[in-house]
Amino acid sequence: MPSSSPAGTFPAHTPAASQIFTTVLTHGPLTRQEAARRAGLSPAAVTRAVRPLIEAGFLVEDAGAEVRPALGRPANPVRVDGGRALFVGLKATGDEIIGVLTDLCCRIRVARRVPLSGRSPREVLPVAADLVRELLTEAEGFGVRVLGLGIAVAGDVDRAAGAVRRSPFLDWHDVPLAGLAEEATGLPVTVDNDVRALTVAEQWFGDGVGLSDFAVVTVGAGIGCGLVVHGRVVSGAHGVAGEIGHVPVVPDGPPCHCGDRGCLEAVASDAAITARVREVTGVAVADATEALALAREGDARARAVYARAGEAIGRGIAAVANLLGPERVIISGEGLAAYDLFAGQIRDAFTAAAFGSAARCEVRTRPLPFEEWARGAAATAIQTFVGR
Amino acid sequence: MPSSSPAGTFPAHTPAASQIFTTVLTHGPLTRQEAARRAGLSPAAVTRAVRPLIEAGFLVEDAGAEVRPALGRPANPVRVDGGRALFVGLKATGDEIIGVLTDLCCRIRVARRVPLSGRSPREVLPVAADLVRELLTEAEGFGVRVLGLGIAVAGDVDRAAGAVRRSPFLDWHDVPLAGLAEEATGLPVTVDNDVRALTVAEQWFGDGVGLSDFAVVTVGAGIGCGLVVHGRVVSGAHGVAGEIGHVPVVPDGPPCHCGDRGCLEAVASDAAITARVREVTGVAVADATEALALAREGDARARAVYARAGEAIGRGIAAVANLLGPERVIISGEGLAAYDLFAGQIRDAFTAAAFGSAARCEVRTRPLPFEEWARGAAATAIQTFVGR
Structure with missing residues (x-):
């Protein structure tokens, strides 16, 4: 009785229906044939799964966008009604x-x-x-x-x-x-x-759609990393994964809040950069914004701090690429405000340290506000x- | 017609049959109920899959090892006939x-x-x-x-x-x-x-059985790493993965054959250790065996080279653990011959650099001959x- 589903429940109670809906949600609009192919299900299973979803208003048929294949019947693509x-x-x-x-x-x-x-x-x-x-x-x-x-x-x-x-x-x-x-x-x-x-x-609605292996690296207050391997987000056996910020990049480097020394985060987080800018310039910058302003004014010592951070980030990303061979790395986070000061170093350090065809991994940036x-x-x- | 399968063909033509056979092969002997539970299939599907495999002699029923559950009928475990x-x-x-x-x-x-x-x-x-x-x-x-x-x-x-x-x-x-x-x-x-x-x-027949996330790290002529994430071996989008040997561990460290500097392999491979022992001791050791002999004789400079290699390996393993959070890391390879000279350093460097609960990852060694x-x-x- 799909049409009598209460407004708040989702009329897809089988794994196949959930999979089909996800496929259309992330790749749609799709014809049923295309959805079946992508989900690895039979066209009959897709037709069965789609009907209650249309009746409940979660999927809609795009009658206007009819696809006329060279052979066979014309097919109406289905898409998710986002406003539902x-x-x-x-x-x-x-x-x-x-x-x-x-x-x-x-x-x-x-x-x-x-x-x-x-x-x-x-x-x-x-x-x-x-x-x-x-x-x-x-x-x-x-x-x-x-x-x-x-x-x-x-x-x-x-x-x-x-x-x-x-x-x-x-x-x-x-x-x-x-x-x-x-x-x-x-x-x-x-x-x-x-x-x-x-x-x-990113995996469902952004730059990771359609990729089975990619990484998101965030720079800012911390340095984080989200990993998708074999099409699934990695969570780690003990709840820790993606801790690129604590990949050791400088032996005996600056102390990190985690207790170790020379972690990526101890070199390239906002706080690490700010502290280091204070140290090398003698200017009492209060935060990342002031440190960035000083570097933008052309202070060579402050700029060198950003360059060093960029190198460390590039090496950290290379560690991810060499271990997992992702198709793409997406760099994001509020630290991208300083991107012009270390983009070149990230790229150069990544290219130098990426092994063989791991260098074919595409590294792109995507400025994302906190929203x-x-x-x-x-x-x-x-x-x-x-x-x- | 399972019993008429030619000797060289495997009578499991469905994904379910292949999955059941794999489950019994890697975890067996198992009752049909237990195999169904582990494979996430219905008992009926298991019974259907098991029959032709028994008829063809790939599975055998252990009549002697009957399991008598508290409720229900007694169940004979099935196991793979390895000699088949x-x-x-x-x-x-x-x-x-x-x-x-x-x-x-x-x-x-x-x-x-x-x-x-x-x-x-x-x-x-x-x-x-x-x-x-x-x-x-x-x-x-x-x-x-x-x-x-x-x-x-x-x-x-x-x-x-x-x-x-x-x-x-x-x-x-x-x-x-x-x-x-x-x-x-x-x-x-x-x-x-x-x-x-x-x-x-290791995943099917060794220390990785039953684990969905683990790593094998090999030390010797090269430093390699096999990764299992979400139950599958990682291959990388472009054919490169597990290149722990080219994780950068020492910025501006010794040159590596890959063109970069300071890779783990440039510090801890047999050739790197041998070259470094020659350099710091002035003794013209010809290969890893001679370098090892010198260290075993008590030469402090040679021993320090192994200690440094161990630290670098520990940091490389920590990078794997911090990024992927595996349940277990298995260290192996012919380089384990020198294990007494760097085991402590591997462990200390790993413990120092593992982040939070990533340190709960079990690190074990498993000496494996080339066979x-x-x-x-x-x-x-x-x-x-x-x-x-």
Whole structure:
């Protein structure tokens, strides 16, 4: 009885239906034949899966865009009706929460930021709940329901358990965030590491669509990395993966907050760059913005600090490429503000250290504002909704 | 008509049958119920898949080992009859070819080594073909047929195409090895990178059984790494993966044969260690054996070279653990002969550089003679035979 599905439930209860919907969502519009080919299913299975999804309004048939194959019957492509449902995504930094309302195709409809006065769960959760309520009010104007909430947090996050194991930025330990947020908002909640959430958004809706092996490297307050291998985001056996920031790049290099020395993050994070600029120039720059301004004014010593950071990032990316051979590496994060100061060094160091055909990996940049991190959180909520 | 299958064909033509057979091969003996649970299939599908495999003699029912569950009917475990088929595995080094005859459970029955007088395909192939013929003659004594040949070669190997793209050790470029070997031997041939082949043997028959994420790191003439992520061996989008030997560990370190500087291989391979021992001691050691002897005699400068190599290996392994979060890293290779001289440094450097719970990754050693590399090649032939 698909047409009688309640508004908030997804009428795809089989793995095949979930797979077909995901295929159309990430690659659509597609004809049923094309969707069958991409999903590795029979055309009959696709027809069976598509019918209730059309009846419930999640898929629509593009009658106007009829494809006339050389042989066989004309075929109408199907696509996801993005406006059929809404999702909320939140990203918590140390200073603020960024929230977005997206549609089912993960397009941002509304974005909001609210400052945080403290970082403890007790201080963050009420602010987050208020922000969600504000976005739910906004959603009423669209006339469709919000069907899920995603929350992205830096650190060691156990998505399956819905818990933040450890977040150094927030100083959280073992916070059962999904349960707490479900209680506060009444929405189904998905919690994930922020870089993995961003990687999910790239995999489903961005520069990673259609790639089975790629990496997202984020530079800024930390240096993070999301990895997709064999078509799936890597989570690690013990919850840690993608820690490119703690790949050792300079033996006996500067001390890192993790306790080791010479980690990539200890050379190329905003804080590391700022501290080093202070050290080599003697100018008391307060933060990354001031350090960047000094370098932009032409201070050669400050510029050398960025060059060194770029070299280290390039070597870190080469380590990823040499180990995993991805098709593409997408560099992103707020640290890209300084990209003109180290882009050349990233590229040169990567090219020098990439082994053989690993150098064929495409390295591209994609400046993403913080709203995109929140969008990543919404993408994880969409994944949960469609049963992936 | 399963019982009339010719001796050389495998009566499992469906993905489910291939999956069940693989599950019993790698985890067996198993009851049908347990096999169904592990493979994620219905008991009915398992019963259907198992019958022709029993009729053809590839699976046997262990009537003596009946399992009496608390509820339900007693269940006879099934296991693979390892003696039902034989396989040949070859590993080519620069100096010799190592060949093994294994059974279907990848147990070595016969092992042989033959020296090489040259490294060109024209010189290597006839020697390899002679060795295979010798092993086929040995196989006659077992009264079962040899059903596949696996060949493992260092370098960039395209298993799907059956071609060696580039092997620096052999100085081969674009050699269609599988086709040439099939012509020479009449056997179905699987060609793979040697470290990946070793990883397959560990995944199916060794220390990786049951793990979805693990790594094999080999030290010796080169430093290699086989990676299993999400239960599958990583091959890389462009044929390069697991190149831990070319992870940059010492910026501006010693030059590497790949053209870069400070790669792990430029610090910790046998040749790098030998050259460095010569340099710091002034003793004209000819090879790794002599360098090792000097260190064992107590020469502090020589011992320091091994210590530095161990530190670099530990950092390289930490890079793998921080990026992928494997459950286990297995260190192997002929370089383990010097293990007492750098085991402590590997462990200390790994512990210092592993981030958070990535340190929970178990690092173990497994000394493997060259015959084990050839066994890895046989394991790839077994994979091909069972359709994986």
